[in-house]
Amino acid sequence: MSAMSLVNTIRSTFVPIHREGWKFVAAFFVVSLVLGFLWEPLMWIGFLLTAWCAYFFRDPQRFTPQDDDLVISPADGRVSAIVHVVPPQELELGSEPMLRISVFMNVFNCHVNRAPMRGRVSWISYSPGKFLNAELDKASEENERNAIVIDTPAHGSIGVVQIAGLVARRILSWTAINDHLEAGERFGLIRFGSRLDVFLPAGAEPRVSVGQTAVAGETVLAEFGSAKGPVISRRG
Incomplete structure (x- = not known):
């Protein structure tokens, strides 16, 4: 050899x-x-x-599709929710419902977080809070979290929220306002179990299903500008 x-x-x-x-x-x-x-x-x-x-704390190499119409998973884990909800106030993305895709990370998942789309970081807001089970819907508003807004070149602003969980006690983010992120670029990490929420404006169609395993930097969560419509899945 x-x-x-x-x-x-x-x-x-x-x-x-x-x-x-x-x-x-x-x-x-x-x-x-x-x-x-x-x-x-x-x-x-x-x-x-x-x-x-x-x-x-492993940090494997990932191969990210480079397409401004694709939304890439920011975290390894299980897709726990696909819903339309009003985004958290700290994102300052208005009061109209947006598509929210949540990825839940357990203590065995890789916890390095990656940018879901290319763009400029226009807003960051840290909110102290509780450490409820990150799978609960109310964790979006009550748990400790760090919210980031990325202005994309083709589809407006999207929100990414790091949410602490039962075991997580530290949210890390090493990006700053006006930083330019590439899709799949590392921007943060949450220690010991948590959740990532992605908030997407009108025009985004899910490309995953609840229960599906997502891979940070590789799995396509949603797509803009597609005529294919939402994904329909079945358990097999």
């Missing part, structure tokens, strides 16, 4: 860990060693939890 083949094999086997996760991985590892001095089986349990922590 050539040196380049070996490097490619390692890269494909070991997924990179996001920089925000290294301090947690290190903490889990040190605690595991300390516990090992008290009772050896605790050390091995700690090592398993350390491996889980590294897995949680």
